[in-house]
Amino acid sequence: MTEILHKTVVLVGMMGAGKTAIGTELARLLGVPFVDSDDEIVRAANMSIPEIFARDGEAFFRLKEAQVIARLLSGPPGILSVGGGAFLSAETRTRITGLGISVWLRADLELLWTRVRQKTSRPLLRTANPRQTLGELLAERDPIYALADLTVDARAEYSIAEMAGQVCAALLSRPDVVQSAPYAGGTDGSAPAGTAGRAGSGAAKAQPPPRGEPDRPQTPSAGNERAAPRNTTAGAPARRNGGAK
Ligand SMILES: Nc1ncnc2c1ncn2[C@@H]1O[C@H](COP(=O)(O)OP(=O)(O)O)[C@@H](O)[C@H]1O
Ligand SMILES: O=C(O)C1=C[C@@H](OP(=O)(O)O)[C@@H](O)[C@H](O)C1
Numbered sequence: 001m002t003e004i005l006h007k008t009v010v011l012v013g014m015m016g017a018g019k020t021a022i023g024t025e026l027a028r029l030l031g032v033p034f035v036d037s038d039d040e041i042v043r044a045a046n047m048s049i050p051e052i053f054a055r056d057g058e059a060f061f062r063l064k065e066a067q068v069i070a071r072l073l074s075g076p077p078g079i080l081s082v083g084g085g086a087f088l089s090a091e092t093r094t095r096i097t098g099l100g101i102s103v104w105l106r107a108d109l110e111l112l113w114t115r116v117r118q119k120t121s122r123p124l125l126r127t128a129n130p131r132q133t134l135g136e137l138l139a140e141r142d143p144i145y146a147l148a149d150l151t152v153d154a155r156a157e158y159s160i161a162e163m164a165g166q167v168c169a170a171l172l173s174r175p176d177v178v179q180s181a182p183y184a185g186g187t188d189g190s191a192p193a194g195t196a197g198r199a200g201s202g203a204a205k206a207q208p209p210p211r212g213e214p215d216r217p218q219t220p221s222a223g224n225e226r227a228a229p230r231n232t233t234a235g236a237p238a239r240r241n242g243g244a245k
């Protein structure tokens, strides 16, 4: 069995919730393209996010973020991780509801802080007391993230692979988004490259769970925080969506 994705799955939630890491893994499990709105903005601007905030301001970043998300949502179904502030825009939320499905990766302050504390790449946390700032943002934003279609709880003890499996399981409750379909490929019953068989049941166990590490310290000028090869549209394995949307 494999899965057919009908709509883009948009991962939302606070900085450090794991949207980028889990989105990457989820896309790999489902064998669909992965995109991250922050990466797209960084690539288009050829500047890091702190550089964009410093030179052009947050309002400009938010404008670009909304535009990039609109463009990505109009493409074929895949996994889209968005920056933590993106879902605050009512216009973006409406677009996501119309063209995709939102999944909130819900995490508490302690977990978020563990994940973001060592890194300087998030300009909103460049304050005198970044932990307090993170807590204030969390309190302001949680009621808005709660508007998402699905919620998956992030816990410190869940690896990235386990979290991706949890998201798969939640998505399987929505046949309008993800459908299990018989695999019509090889004769040996094995899944095609880039798939993890039936998501949700065994997806998280299909690979040894690579425990993610908290962000490492990095200079702001280092630009894009994710240097590893990504499962991007260009490099994605063949889709099994049948173009459905
Ligand atoms: N389930 C997890 N287990 C361990 N580390 C994780 C997990 N999810 C994310 N991380 C790590 O936490 C940090 C922040 O994750 P990231 O995906 O960048 O969050 P976001 O995109 O939501 O800001 C990264 O270093 C990532 O590898
Ligand atoms: O929460 C936010 O407002 C932001 C989150 C960041 O993305 P992540 O949520 O992927 O860290 C990035 O878009 C920018 O620093 C602003």
Ligand SMILES: [Mg+2]
Binding pocket: 019, 020, 021, 036, 038, 081, 082, 083
């Ligand atoms: Mg991210």
